[in-house]
Amino acid sequence: MTDKAPEAFRTISEVAEQLDVPQHVLRFWETRFSQIRPMKRGGGRRYYRPADVDLLKGIRTLLYGEGYTIRGAQKILKDNGIAHVIGIGRGEVSVDPAEETVKAARKTAAKPAEAKAEASATAAPAPAEPRETKIVHELTPAQIDELRLVLTDLAAARRLLVPDQAK
Numbered sequence: 001m002t003d004k005a006p007e008a009f010r011t012i013s014e015v016a017e018q019l020d021v022p023q024h025v026l027r028f029w030e031t032r033f034s035q036i037r038p039m040k041r042g043g044g045r046r047y048y049r050p051a052d053v054d055l056l057k058g059i060r061t062l063l064y065g066e067g068y069t070i071r072g073a074q075k076i077l078k079d080n081g082i083a084h085v086i087g088i089g090r091g092e093v094s095v096d097p098a099e100e101t102v103k104a105a106r107k108t109a110a111k112p113a114e115a116k117a118e119a120s121a122t123a124a125p126a127p128a129e130p131r132e133t134k135i136v137h138e139l140t141p142a143q144i145d146e147l148r149l150v151l152t153d154l155a156a157a158r159r160l161l162v163p164d165q166a167k
Helices: 012-019 023-032 050-065 070-080 082-090 100-122 141-161
Strands: 046-048
Touching: 012 023, 012 046, 012 050, 023 050, 023 141, 046 050, 050 070, 050 082, 070 082, 070 141
Parallel strands: none
Antiparallel strands: none
């Protein structure tokens, strides 16, 4: 990599090399994180500001270093802001698994189970089940939303891998 001033803009190839990720991953992250907005010049060439690179470092740390999903990293960005994730990228802020974000996600996931437990405690005893019961799992609206997001992510990944394939 060429020696540039710290405040100089970086090309996508320079950022990809610095973060040790392929260029297509950076372009994919742009579709998933609206906070990533490199300058685009003639021909669509991307130029990343130093703050963009720091944000990308934070996102990389969350995804690859801490094992967060894209949705989890999006939630941290939404709940804690860009400065927090930039701090993670610079190593100034540590990712604490006991963060409010994680607590809130666990509370949200526990609510349907708690409501079901309360409802079953007040309901009349269930009749005896037949010997061969077919188990049917109903999805909560949150689970359906999560599956839709995963499906969207998979479709976007497929478009990146096989761009000429018709839907």
